[in-house]
Amino acid sequence: MSNPVSQALVIFGASGDLTKRKLLPSIYQLFIQNSLPKKFLLLGASRTAFSDLEFREKMMEFLPQDNPKKLEEFLEFLHYEPIQTDNEKDYYKLKERLESLCKEKEVENNYIFYLSTPPSLYSIIPKHLATVGLNREESHFRRLIVEKPFGTDLESAIYLNKELIKYFEEQQIYRIDHYLGKETVQNLLVLRFANAIFEPIWNRNFIDRVEITSAESLGVENRGGYYEKSGALRDMIQNHLLQLVGLVAMEPPVEVEADTIRNEVLKVFKAFKPFSSDEDIAKNVIRGQYTASNIKGKPTKGYRDEVGVAPDSRTETFAALKFYINNWRWSNVPFYIRTGKRLPTRVTEVVIHFKNSPHHLFSGGKELPQIHNQLIIRIQPDEGILMKFGMKEPGAGFVTQPVNMDFHYNTLTDKQLPSAYQRLLLDCMIGDATLYSRGDTVLEAWKFVKPIQDYWMKEEAPIYGYPAGTWGPYEADELIEGEEQTWRYPCKNLSNDGLYCEL
Numbered sequence: 001m002s003n004p005v006s007q008a009l010v011i012f013g014a015s016g017d018l019t020k021r022k023l024l025p026s027i028y029q030l031f032i033q034n035s036l037p038k039k040f041l042l043l044g045a046s047r048t049a050f051s052d053l054e055f056r057e058k059m060m061e062f063l064p065q066d067n068p069k070k071l072e073e074f075l076e077f078l079h080y081e082p083i084q085t086d087n088e089k090d091y092y093k094l095k096e097r098l099e100s101l102c103k104e105k106e107v108e109n110n111y112i113f114y115l116s117t118p119p120s121l122y123s124i125i126p127k128h129l130a131t132v133g134l135n136r137e138e139s140h141f142r143r144l145i146v147e148k149p150f151g152t153d154l155e156s157a158i159y160l161n162k163e164l165i166k167y168f169e170e171q172q173i174y175r176i177d178h179y180l181g182k183e184t185v186q187n188l189l190v191l192r193f194a195n196a197i198f199e200p201i202w203n204r205n206f207i208d209r210v211e212i213t214s215a216e217s218l219g220v221e222n223r224g225g226y227y228e229k230s231g232a233l234r235d236m237i238q239n240h241l242l243q244l245v246g247l248v249a250m251e252p253p254v255e256v257e258a259d260t261i262r263n264e265v266l267k268v269f270k271a272f273k274p275f276s277s278d279e280d281i282a283k284n285v286i287r288g289q290y291t292a293s294n295i296k297g298k299p300t301k302g303y304r305d306e307v308g309v310a311p312d313s314r315t316e317t318f319a320a321l322k323f324y325i326n327n328w329r330w331s332n333v334p335f336y337i338r339t340g341k342r343l344p345t346r347v348t349e350v351v352i353h354f355k356n357s358p359h360h361l362f363s364g365g366k367e368l369p370q371i372h373n374q375l376i377i378r379i380q381p382d383e384g385i386l387m388k389f390g391m392k393e394p395g396a397g398f399v400t401q402p403v404n405m406d407f408h409y410n411t412l413t414d415k416q417l418p419s420a421y422q423r424l425l426l427d428c429m430i431g432d433a434t435l436y437s438r439g440d441t442v443l444e445a446w447k448f449v450k451p452i453q454d455y456w457m458k459e460e461a462p463i464y465g466y467p468a469g470t471w472g473p474y475e476a477d478e479l480i481e482g483e484e485q486t487w488r489y490p491c492k493n494l495s496n497d498g499l500y501c502e503l
């Protein structure tokens with residue numbers, strides 16, 4: 001692939017955590033792989049008063065030190081301009097600096113503006129950029145990357161969208177959802193649409209239910225303050241998990257092109273069956289909060305004891321939903337999604353549960369458990385695909401037992417999979433918005449979760465405790481319909497499951 005055209009990347013909030021932990025390391029990896037534009041520069045902009053040199057020194061700490069020559073070369077790209085992000089006047093200064101740097105380094109005046117600031121600045125920065133004309137695409141491109149959260153509810157997201165659209169065209173706006181940048185999430189598209197065997201059975205006739213889990217073993221760490229106002233529904237479900245549902249449930253697109261794919265995702269979101277009443281929500285949406293416990297003999301704090309969290313907090317650290325997609329393909333197929341912090345392990349996966357065989361040929365007249373075919377698409381860790389089906393036990397008779405057929409991504413390559421940010425930053429540099437969320441889809445997702453948000457504001461809405469290190473509240477297990485049916489309890493390794501395994 002050829003390198004992106006010459007351009008500059010401006011990061012607002014450059015002294016913040018995301019820049020150090022994710023953005024700079026990803027840009028460095030792009031540099032190491034020779035994927036950055038040949039003529040490139042990065043300008044950090046934040047309140048902290050750094051010089052270029054100080055900024056480089058600070059960032060260096062977060063980059064791999066194994067190749068000092070390359071590292072030195074990379075640091076040359078980095079520059080810094082202290083600005084009061086909410087002060088219009090500073091944008092004249094920023095523009096001047098950007099233009100003079102580009103001139104000096106022979107970089108074209110194509111710009112990406114990355115908003116990695118507190119969300120309260122997401123509508124202010126674009127406005128000030130527009131004041132100094134940095135939004136206008138005449139002979140050069142101007143792109144805006146907006147970090148999550150994109151609003152905190154439907155109203156704030158509509159407002160933010162309106163503000164952005166005042167200054168930038170939709171095709172200039174890249175709303176980041178880092179789940180879409182994950183290699184195995186993209187593989188979902190390839191699995192579904194490059195293999196003719198799946199599409200004919202990918203519907204209500206053959207699929208019993210779809211389950212998506214995104215579990216984390218960590219707690220809220222040092223983000224208690226942010227998380228208190230967010231909770232699992234806003235933090236993970238409205239964005240990452242619904243986007244995954246979009247890719248699992250969408251119709252085959254006619255081409256791999258940003259709007260074609262996003263139109264299909266939008267259609268899925270529009271078909272979500274809305275929750276009809278508080279009772280409906282209480283029955284089908286379970287929220288939980290982790291309580292203090294011992295994990296592997298280590299005392300672990302409850303959520304309410306975390307820094308920045310109210311002692312009587314009702315913020316959910318776990319959420320599980322059962323819902324339907326009202327369209328021809330998915331009519332009556334329940335979708336179950338769950339996410340939580342302080343669960344037994346870190347895992348994200350999609351499980352397609354197929355219907356049982358219609359005739360129980362091998363039960364020998366006895367009530368034996370049915371073989372339950374499952375296709376598991378493992379997003380992380382141990383990325384891969386697992387198919388579960390029944391095989392005959394060797395020996396007399398026809399006793400069947402479930403077995404695994406598995407593919408692990410790491411057998412394809414010994415290279416490190418690119419990080420989500422690496423992939424997404426590169427896509428924006430080449431102007432490909434396929435893996436970024438579009439405004440209408442984001443709003444549709446907020447529309448779907450709105451009744452849940454409203455209900456949870458009410459005092460009578462329950463929140464269930466679960467001991468840190470367990471799979472969430474018992475009530476979440478009750479969501480799954482059918483005798484002896486339950487969530488898959490995944491382990492660290494793709495092929496293993498069950499309550500007893502290495503975590």
Ligand code: BG6
Nearest residue numbers: 148178214216235236240348380
């Ligand atoms: C972020 C959430 O968007 O995603 C975090 O704000 C969460 O709370 C993270 O931990 C999970 O991402 P990943 O890539 O580690 O699964």
